[in-house]
Amino acid sequence: MSNLYLGYHFTVEPKELGCEILVAELGEKPFESFIETEFGVTAYIQKELWTANILDDLYVLTSPEFVISYQIEEIEQVNWNKEWEKNFDPIDVDGKCHVRAPFHPKTDAEFDIIIEPKMSFGTGHHETTHMVIQHLLETDLVDKKTLDMGCGTAILAILAEMKGAKPIDAIDIDNWCYLNSIENAERNNCEHISVYEGDASLLVDQKYDVIIANINRNILLNDMHRYMNCLNQNGLLFLSGFYKEDIPAIDECCQKLGLQLEKTLERNNWVSLKYKMEAGS
Numbered sequence: 063m064s065n066l067y068l069g070y071h072f073t074v075e076p077k078e079l080g081c082e083i084l085v086a087e088l089g090e091k092p093f094e095s096f097i098e099t100e101f102g103v104t105a106y107i108q109k110e111l112w113t114a115n116i117l118d119d120l121y122v123l124t125s126p127e128f129v130i131s132y133q134i135e136e137i138e139q140v141n142w143n144k145e146w147e148k149n150f151d152p153i154d155v156d157g158k159c160h161v162r163a164p165f166h167p168k169t170d171a172e173f174d175i176i177i178e179p180k181m182s183f184g185t186g187h188h189e190t191t192h193m194v195i196q197h198l199l200e201t202d203l204v205d206k207k208t209l210d211m212g213c214g215t216a217i218l219a220i221l222a223e224m225k226g227a228k229p230i231d232a233i234d235i236d237n238w239c240y241l242n243s244i245e246n247a248e249r250n251n252c253e254h255i256s257v258y259e260g261d262a263s264l265l266v267d268q269k270y271d272v273i274i275a276n277i278n279r280n281i282l283l284n285d286m287h288r289y290m291n292c293l294n295q296n297g298l299l300f301l302s303g304f305y306k307e308d309i310p311a312i313d314e315c316c317q318k319l320g321l322q323l324e325k326t327l328e329r330n331n332w333v334s335l336k337y338k339m340e341a342g343s
Contacts, residue, residue, distance in 0.1 A: 193334035
């Protein structure tokens with residue numbers, strides 16, 4: 063492929079929520095990386111994968127809630143690691159869990175997770191990942207067989223192992239995420255994480271005590287019955303990757319499957335829900 067990239071420099075107002083939605087939508091297209099900027103976000107795509115109508119169906123660009131403009135720049139292949147070193151900030155969750163790059167100094171957080179910041183680790187993961195980490199920090203995971211569905215960079219699988227979960231399956235449909243999850247599990251000296259490339263069809267005949275699914279509303283609704291079939295009695299299901307407005311649809315689906323909502327977290331209109339398998343379901 064060509065080494066030429068197109069950089070879309072977006073200015074977004076209001077920035078925080080607008081960028082989250084924009085990155086989530088662009089992530090469904092061939093954009094490879096998202097760098098947060100002072101006024102918005104820059105998204106990169108290989109020129110060979112670009113089409114003239116690539117932004118035509120983005121909801122956020124037509125929403126009256128946001129004012130978004132952009133400029134396009136043609137550039138040579140980006141040095142991703144150099145860009146991330148300039149732009150990637152560590153994540154601190156309640157002073158207990160620190161997610162950082164190798165070039166960030168170690169803190170005294172109880173759980174110190176090191177992630178090599180590459181092109182798929184963008185701002186779109188921050189809010190939802192933060193909330194699921196909060197859920198996991200207050201959950202007993204010792205010897206719990208765990209699934210991290212849509213694992214991305216495997217942050218949540220790594221934290222689960224640090225909290226005593228085993229064995230752990232981490233699954234993502236994206237090849238880059240699959241390879242990066244393996245790398246990050248090794249970087250954090252994890253011994254109980256198995257990484258697989260694929261989707262929920264891999265869950266046949268599997269059983270888990272804890273299932274984490276940080277994906278998006280439509281995929282969650284489509285695959286919820288598969289998660290239910292894999293969840294052991296009194297098992298826990300942690301969901302994220304959707305907005306507050308999506309809770310009724312998610313909750314209705316879960317209740318029909320015999321899952322009971324135990325806790326809701328909200329962060330900048332993103333939410334994360336904790337469910338438990340009801341007795342006799």
